[in-house]
Amino acid sequence: MIDLHTHSSVSDGSDPPARLAELAAAAGCGAVALTDHDRTDGVAAARARGRQVGVDVVSGCELSCQTGNGTMHLLAYFVEPGQEPLHTELGRLQSSRDDRNRRMADRLAEIGLPVTLEEMEAESAGAGVGRPHVATVLVAKGVVGSVQEAFDRYLAKGRPGYVGKEGLAPARAVAVVRASGGVAVLAHPLTNGSDRAALDRLVAGLAADGLVGLESQYGRYAPAERAELASLAARHGLVATGGSDYHGTYKPDLAVGTGRGDLCVDDHVLVELAARRP
Numbered sequence: 411m412i413d414l415h416t417h418s419s420v421s422d423g424s425d426p427p428a429r430l431a432e433l434a435a436a437a438g439c440g441a442v443a444l445t446d447h448d449r450t451d452g453v454a455a456a457r458a459r460g461r462q463v464g465v466d467v468v469s470g471c472e473l474s475c476q477t478g479n480g481t482m483h484l485l486a487y488f489v490e491p492g493q494e495p496l497h498t499e500l501g502r503l504q505s506s507r508d509d510r511n512r513r514m515a516d517r518l519a520e521i522g523l524p525v526t527l528e529e530m531e532a533e534s535a536g537a538g539v540g541r542p543h544v545a546t547v548l549v550a551k552g553v554v555g556s557v558q559e560a561f562d563r564y565l566a567k568g569r570p571g572y573v574g575k576e577g578l579a580p581a582r583a584v585a586v587v588r589a590s591g592g593v594a595v596l597a598h599p600l601t602n603g604s605d606r607a608a609l610d611r612l613v614a615g616l617a618a619d620g621l622v623g624l625e626s627q628y629g630r631y632a633p634a635e636r637a638e639l640a641s642l643a644a645r646h647g648l649v650a651t652g653g654s655d656y657h658g659t660y661k662p663d664l665a666v667g668t669g670r671g672d673l674c675v676d677d678h679v680l681v682e683l684a685a686r687r688p
């Protein structure tokens with residue numbers, strides 16, 4: 411068993427990177443990919459611990475991408491920290507996140523919510539601030555009862571506290587990952603709506619751009635959705651990948667390796683991905 415989608419405290423997970431290697435080992439995973447949002451800073455620590463506990467840590471990250479009418483996440487694998495040209499792009503994405511966070515703090519003040527930039531940064535403890543941190547401050551202040559409620563009422567796209575951030579164009583993201591020696595996979599393909607014809611066109615386009623995989627076994631997807639995505643991947647010649655999207659306490663329903671208890675990604679998926687390296 412493996413898990414190809416996890417977040418540490420380097421982005422918006424609650425566990426330090428080394429802990430993810432421990433959790434993967436405890437779950438029985440032979441390999442785990444650390445896929446923090448727009449950062450690879452946790453890979454070295456996770457890998458060092460992985461060696462001690464017998465887990466192969468795959469270097470990865472989850473890239474914030476922007477299309478004409480929405481956002482998209484692409485998972486990048488096998489790009490080592492510091493490797494160009496991805497390293498430079500990650501720096502740009504982090505600046506655009508910092509800029510968004512300042513604007514989000516202004517917006518939240520405008521709508522009367524008591525969250526300052528300083529409080530967001532304290533919650534993220536040195537990592538890049540993400541909306542789950544903002545949501546957690548709102549929970550701590552009793553404004554909402556849960557992180558999910560904070561998203562549903564204020565932070566999700568279309569809600570009054572939402573502020574978008576600049577992302578990479580998906581085709582460019584795929585090209586940059588490939589030029590850096592890695593492979594790109596479309597994360598949680600059903601997250602941006604359920605128009606199946608549009609998804610099929612999107613996947614066809616990305617496959618032509620050099621995408622190698624589609625995340626079908628996703629922690630929060632139902633069995634029928636996973637099966638549908640696996641067949642979509644097969645139709646486009648893509649690897650059907652999978653992972654929990656573990657975030658620790660920020661997404662308390664998900665465990666490393668097993669997701670909600672029904673996830674089991676086969677080791678062979680990683681072999682197939684590695685075979686697609688440029």
Ligand code: AMP
Nearest residue numbers: 422447539540541542558561562566567
């Ligand atoms: P950010 O990088 O700040 O845009 O935040 C992205 C994080 O927020 C990811 O971990 C998502 O899973 C989480 N997220 C985004 N939209 C929602 C939503 N509608 N409900 C719950 N979590 C969400």
Ligand code: ZN
Nearest residue numbers: 417422447657
């Ligand atoms: Zn996240």
Ligand code: FE
Nearest residue numbers: 472483597598
């Ligand atoms: Fe994501």
Ligand code: FE
Nearest residue numbers: 415417472655
């Ligand atoms: Fe994620």
